[in-house]
Amino acid sequence: MNDINKRIEEILSGLTLKEKIGQLNQQETPVDGDAESFKEQVRNGEIGSILMSVGATAGNDAQGAISIDFYNELQRIAVEESRSGIPILFGRDVIHGHRTVFPIPLAMTASFNEELIERSYKDIAEEASNDSIHWTFTPMLDLARDPRWGRIIEGTGEDPYLGSKFAAAAVKGLQGENPADKNRILACAKHFVGYGASEGGRDYHRAEISDYSLNNYYLPAFKSAIDAGVKTVMSAFNDVSGQPVTSSKYYLTEILRNRLGFDGFVVSDYDAIVQLIRQGVAENDADCAELALNAGLDMDMHDKIYIDKLEKLIESGRVSEETLDNAVRRVLRVKLIIGLFENPYCKQEKYDINKHRQDAKEMACESIVLLKNDGVLPLDKSANIGLAGPFVYEKRSLLGSWMLDGKVEETPNMYEAMKAKMSGTIHDVGGTGLSWDSSLKWLYNSDVAVLCLGESWSSTGEHRAVSDISLLPEQKLLIEKAKSTGKKVVGVLFCGRPIEMQGIADNFDALIYAWHGGSEVANAVADIICGDAVPSGRMPMTAVRKATHIPMYYNVTSSGRPVNCYYGENAGECYIDSLATPYYPFGYGLSYTEFSYGDIKCENKEISLQDLKNGKKFSISIDVKNIGGFNGKETVQLYIHDKLASMMRPIKELKAYKKVLINKNETANIDFEIGFEDLGFYMPNGEYVVEKGEIEIFIGENCLTQRKITIKVK
Numbered sequence: 001m002n003d004i005n006k007r008i009e010e011i012l013s014g015l016t017l018k019e020k021i022g023q024l025n026q027q028e029t030p031v032d033g034d035a036e037s038f039k040e041q042v043r044n045g046e047i048g049s050i051l052m053s054v055g056a057t058a059g060n061d062a063q064g065a066i067s068i069d070f071y072n073e074l075q076r077i078a079v080e081e082s083r084s085g086i087p088i089l090f091g092r093d094v095i096h097g098h099r100t101v102f103p104i105p106l107a108m109t110a111s112f113n114e115e116l117i118e119r120s121y122k123d124i125a126e127e128a129s130n131d132s133i134h135w136t137f138t139p140m141l142d143l144a145r146d147p148r149w150g151r152i153i154e155g156t157g158e159d160p161y162l163g164s165k166f167a168a169a170a171v172k173g174l175q176g177e178n179p180a181d182k183n184r185i186l187a188c189a190k191h192f193v194g195y196g197a198s199e200g201g202r203d204y205h206r207a208e209i210s211d212y213s214l215n216n217y218y219l220p221a222f223k224s225a226i227d228a229g230v231k232t233v234m235s236a237f238n239d240v241s242g243q244p245v246t247s248s249k250y251y252l253t254e255i256l257r258n259r260l261g262f263d264g265f266v267v268s269d270y271d272a273i274v275q276l277i278r279q280g281v282a283e284n285d286a287d288c289a290e291l292a293l294n295a296g297l298d299m300d301m302h303d304k305i306y307i308d309k310l311e312k313l314i315e316s317g318r319v320s321e322e323t324l325d326n327a328v329r330r331v332l333r334v335k336l337i338i339g340l341f342e343n344p345y346c347k348q349e350k351y352d353i354n355k356h357r358q359d360a361k362e363m364a365c366e367s368i369v370l371l372k373n374d375g376v377l378p379l380d381k382s383a384n385i386g387l388a389g390p391f392v393y394e395k396r397s398l399l400g401s402w403m404l405d406g407k408v409e410e411t412p413n414m415y416e417a418m419k420a421k422m423s424g425t426i427h428d429v430g431g432t433g434l435s436w437d438s439s440l441k442w443l444y445n446s447d448v449a450v451l452c453l454g455e456s457w458s459s460t461g462e463h464r465a466v467s468d469i470s471l472l473p474e475q476k477l478l479i480e481k482a483k484s485t486g487k488k489v490v491g492v493l494f495c496g497r498p499i500e501m502q503g504i505a506d507n508f509d510a511l512i513y514a515w516h517g518g519s520e521v522a523n524a525v526a527d528i529i530c531g532d533a534v535p536s537g538r539m540p541m542t543a544v545r546k547a548t549h550i551p552m553y554y555n556v557t558s559s560g561r562p563v564n565c566y567y568g569e570n571a572g573e574c575y576i577d578s579l580a581t582p583y584y585p586f587g588y589g590l591s592y593t594e595f596s597y598g599d600i601k602c603e604n605k606e607i608s609l610q611d612l613k614n615g616k617k618f619s620i621s622i623d624v625k626n627i628g629g630f631n632g633k634e635t636v637q638l639y640i641h642d643k644l645a646s647m648m649r650p651i652k653e654l655k656a657y658k659k660v661l662i663n664k665n666e667t668a669n670i671d672f673e674i675g676f677e678d679l680g681f682y683m684p685n686g687e688y689v690v691e692k693g694e695i696e697i698f699i700g701e702n703c704l705t706q707r708k709i710t711i712k713v714k
């Protein structure tokens, strides 16, 4: 028995039944009046973890600032006054920033830059760990194809490969090599599983997912987080094809632990255990507790079902003490791994917040996607600019939802950022909100209009699905008015999701997609507008023409009939009343410079399956030349299409990418190593297979590329 197992057994053997159950009980921070009775519960060993927020949808509501003294005091009571002396694990939703707010995760994904994502989460961990936080409930790895879903902002969009890359980078950034490092915190992969597939984007609703789709689309990001060492997973609220995940042994034990190899603990979502009654699979609270613990759900977030019901269930034999002990072991293991027993208290240290701000700006810059540029951008710094729209002075929405600890007053708005960056006159419209000068004098006196538009942070987030993903009518009117002057019109869109593009993108001469890009996004946009930074973000999700075309995602299987694909051959013919191609496809984004691709080179176009199984890789490469006027980063994307397989395979699947800086007139040789893990797929039973036959390999600038070679697996 190794040391950690020995310690776990020693601790466990000294616990009463109630104390064991206490380790599985997570309660939220008490509001003022409850503090004394809460302390008493801590003293009695009834609370294993604290959720450092209040309410079911914490990311939508302002949360109180963290009081380090208060949490240290609770910890002191746990360590010094409770019989077991086991420290409490403090968890908070630090989703995309703490004091320094980084872009929403969907935007970070658009950077296609894992090194930068990892660095961002390292900064986030440093700030959070110095504020009493041991554990954050991120990354959210729910693949989602419906931008109406409010929580789209928290995830990585429609692609399992991109989601997997984000997952590993976020986990490594948060936890580091050693999760006991005092500047790192525990990550939590959530929501396992299928939450992003809720029908119609309606939050919490049912998800219909076959095992085949589950394995190939929904599980890979979780597998990647587990392989990167994630120690906690949050179960999802929803059911998958009729099985609430909260009570599903199939999902929580067979798939998560046995198949994916997860060895940490599972926490429920907020009040999800008691919701089994509403979901119609449990009659009462005791049934809920029995079902959830037996399914493999270790920690109960908030609803007190475990602490109230498990004791009796164990005494009556409905839940075995062995099952309880295993759950407690898993929680204790994580507490030991992060060194909580040795360092239970928060000792605040100084960190370099300026460096974090610089990183947040770099991240915002790389996540911004230039969607359109008819030669307008970049603007000369001396240009006279007419700056208009509701986001000229807006600060709060730049930070996005799930923003608990950032400071609005520390967030420059577009007016401040442009004033600081440009030397020409900035004609601002004045006022706040949606007002603008109907005389358009501000624009006639300008060389170019820069319209700062978007959606409010509060139209995204938990339980905030929207049925209309267009801009508000006032904003559309502003675009039309600006266009009617004949001046060039640049759009800057601050959004939490890819919005409907028809009638919007068409009216701009240039369009910058800035997302809800965090504390430094306005400065990043100003840099891009004047060419101090060259845009390099790529769409992590398809941007549709019309919301009625949803769902629309690139890695779809082909229809058997020749006419109804929306991506690929005969694209657009699926509706008789509208053109249904993506407005901006997955992986799309422009630069100020231009890249020219050479031919794909492959050392060996015939590969034996046996060699692949033995770990042999083959090299495939391409020359990419910067033929434009700026040094810039290109994201070279590699997709495959398995032409003949025993199951239908998507028309394209991203399998690799490289983001590289290529200076003007220089050529980069981009080399990919492809092997067994890149060429196969999962069968419905979870078996991974590579099958013999031809596979097309595409390399290019986005998922529509037709530059390809065909290889043969023999």
Ligand code: NOJ
Pocket (backbone or CB within 6 Å): 051, 053, 056, 057, 058, 059, 093, 137, 190, 269, 270, 462
């Ligand atoms: C509910 C959300 O679904 C989850 O993501 C979050 O971590 C918890 N609330 C805690 O706030």
